[in-house]
Amino acid sequence: MTIEQYGWNKNWQSKWNERITGNEGKGYVPGRIVGDFGSKYRVMAENGETWGELAGKLRHSLTNSGEYPAVGDWVVLALQDGGEHAVIHGVLPRHSVISRKVAGNTLEEQIVASNVDTLFLVSALNDDFNVRRMERYLIMAWNSGANPVILLTKSDLCPDAEHKIAEMERVAPGVAIHAVSALLGDGREELLPYIGIGQTVALTGSSGCGKSTMVNWLSGQTIQLTQDVREDDSRGRHTTTHRELFVLPDGGIIVDTPGMRELQLWEDEGGLDLAFGDITRLAAECRFGDCRHEHEEGCAVLEAVASGELEEKRLLNYRKTQRELQYQSSKEVKQKRKTAAATKSAASRSRNSNWRHELDEY
Structure with a gap:
């Protein structure tokens, strides 16, 4: 395998040339992270993994x-050691970043995958099907810079797949949606445009939605373990425990990720307005520019709910997600201020210490 098969091209070579110049570049080679194992990484370099x-x-x-x-x-x-080991000295600028907030109360960003061209948002056509959850995944996708595509898996288990596709289309206007079945082999041809030579796709979704099965199906071999979901609630267990990248027979590159029990969004880069584009367009027609779409007179959004044009549950999810992102943003600002204050205080103590040292010497 070569790094070209892992997506290295003229654009990345140009970024490399901008980053590594002159004598600085001696002894350095490019590589791509293909596996994240915590303190260590699997890397594809010019002479192999x-x-x-x-x-x-x-x-x-x-x-x-x-x-x-x-x-x-x-x-x-x-x-080092003839290519048996490598030391990572830097990261080239990313063209897309799929990220979320880490689970719990810690205010930290967790990178799911980077430099992805297409993000497959996977949802199974069983009891795990949830349009409100997909709205959140769409925000993450639009924020990432990758192209979102919705994959509805296990279509063989769903007698009313067309109805659920229509449901998803209402909350994801303009986003490609494909219903597929790895068991029956249905829908693979529709995915070929996303997995062509040099294209990187990533899979994300809840546990048990069929991501690892999709990797095996698209690759034509068993490269990821799979487990059955519980029959009572269609929930799955974490089969994939770390993020890993594979090259597909069609020339594309695919990233499998662990299933998410919950998706806590990171910073909003416009993804909220894109994911809820219908509400954004309606809001532009509200009488007041600062309308919160709750009880204001002349609110075009509330009028759309009253007329049935807009589903009330969608508006409620929009409000909830908007408040979540605003709260997180305020916490982040406070944390940055606290960090800056601590840094300033440490610098001040250092200056005072140096000043006292100089007085003692005097």
């Missing part, structure tokens, strides 16, 4: 979790 770890200087320069290398990243490597 190898284990890599962060250089000490790079590790100490990273200030937040979102800056660490992730699956899909192109990195600057120094190969």
Whole structure:
């Protein structure tokens, strides 16, 4: 395998040339992160796959979790021991970043995958089917810079697949939706345009929705373990435990990710307005520019709900998600201010210490 088969092209070569110049480039080679195992990474370099770890200087320069290398990243490597080991000295600028907030109350970004062209948002056509959850996944997708595509898996288990496709189309206008069945082999041809040579796709969705099955189906071989879902609630267990990248027979690159029990959104880069484009368009017709679409007179959004043009549950989810993102943004600002204050205080203590030292010497 070569790095070209993993997506290396003229654009990445140009970014490499901008980053690595002159004598600085001696001894460095490009590589792509194909597996994230915590403190170590599997990396595809010019002479094949190898284990890599962060250089000490790079590790100490990273200030937040979102800056660490992730699956899909192109990195600057120094190969050692004949290519058996690699040290990561830098990350090339990303053209897309799929991220979420880490689970719990910690305010940190978790990179799901980077440099992805198409993000497959996977939902099974069983009891796990949930349009409100898909609205959140669409926000993450639009924020990432990748092209969102909805995959409705296990169509062989759904007698009313057309009805559910129509439901999804109402909450995802303009987004491609494909109903597929790996068991019956239905729908693979529709996905070929996304998995052509050099194209990177990633799969994300809840546990048990069929992501690992999709990887095996598209690759034509069993490269990921799968497990049956519970029959009583259609919930699955985490089969995939880490993020990993594979090359497909059609020349594309696919990233499998662990299932998400919950999706906590990270910063909003316009994804909310794109995912709820119908509400955004209606809001432009409201009488007041600061309309909250709750009880204001002349609210075009509420009028659309009253007339049946807009589903009330969709508006409620929009409000809930908007409040969540606003709250998170306020917490992030406070944390940045706290960090800046702590840094300023530490610098002040250092200056005072130096001043007292100078007085003692005097």
